[in-house]
Amino acid sequence: MHTRPCGDTGLLVELDSLDDVLALHADLAADPPSGTVDLVPAARTVLVRVRAATDLAAVAADVLARTPEPASTRGGDTVEIAVTYDGEDLDEVARHTGLAPEEVVEAHTGQTWTVAFAGFTPGFGYLVGADDRLHVPRRESSRTRVPAGAVGLAGEFSGVYPRESPGGWQLIGRTDHVLWDLDRDPPAVLRPGTRVRFSRA
């Protein structure tokens, strides 16, 4: 774990793995360093955003002194998402992974996923799985319109589009599960640390 400067109101903490990111984010969220305004977990980093005039050296010292417990030992909500596996890229994913389409579905439903971080659009969670069989590249050209509820894969992640948007992920299915609803508190179903099981609709 080490830190990189990020202006006068931020500190970027770089970690070795996504597991370390999840662990540090949970630790920081439970007891934020003095002056913290926002925590932005990502693939290998946690960005700590602070109020203007916060002593960033003190924030860095606080972060670096922490020894967060591994994320796998923490509790967390589990959400079940029912998916109709008829995505346009299912055959393409099968080709990339060397699996039959049916085996892609089994791999997707057969593991517990964890939300590593959110981004791209409100309510979009980057899910990491327990095995790497479904690691596939993004599509070579992205779609200008991906419908809400589309379930996709890209890199080491799976995700569900909370609303219609452009997107470059390989689409394997769709769900009716509403992932972003401003009338709920919090509005996002998928938050860092949330566990997800996919099932066949």
Added chain:
Amino acid sequence: MITVLAAGPQTTVQDVRGRPGRADLGVGVSGAADRRALALANRLVGNDASAAGLEITLGGFAAAFPTERSSTPIGGVVALTGAPAPLTIGGRAADPYRPVAVPAGAELRLGTPPTGLRSYLAVRGGIAVEPVLGSRATDVVAGLGPAVVTEGDELPVGPAPARPVPAVDLAPPPRADGTLRVVLGPRADWFAGPGLLLHRPWTVTDDLNRVGFRLDGPELARAEGFAGVELPSEGVIRGSVQVPPSGRPTVFLADHPVTGGYPVIAVVLDADTDAAGQLRPGEQVRFRL
């Protein structure tokens, strides 16, 4: 209610604070691109610091104030800050950077500002649209908050605050010298000569919106060992200077994404991001430490 007669190139409802603290939901901060200007406009009309106003890009805005003001007894006090667009009220010229009374039924019109990009119009009582996740700011990318303002909109005005319109009746516009202070990093080491960012002037291109603006200038090439390396997405903040494979940097403003997939060579100091929000296409800008 005030009735929008013309919205200009882009007008949105904004507040100073936006939506901090929700990055874990994928929600960015948003809020005024020039927070300092909106804060001043609110102060000039006696509004709370949390009040929403209008962010008007390159002028062209016009609105009619109500003739019946039963619900907002003294509704018509406004202040214009930020880009000093020529302001007329009821056909008569009025000064920016001071509180101005608007008679019942009068029309307010803005011309095109000679300098700056975004004007801020505060109305005493604030624009009282329904807050979303604690803010009335429009995040144009995330689709949060009120819709972009269009002709024919009826914008609700809140009740006048207890505080009177302050006696200070003129506040000078801040001086802008086309220089933005930065801290190098977090990924300055990915570039062959990060000093190149500091030593040459850059030109603001017309690829510009509330997300940020792209700059034209020398190519910021990657350092040896980083050529073609992909960066896993990481958190970015307002003022981040992100460099895509083209080598031409983008400076992020209020509606930037929560995370970005290209390395950030430097970050503009928080206080200078307000001035960054006033740069217009064709202007030159320099970075310094």
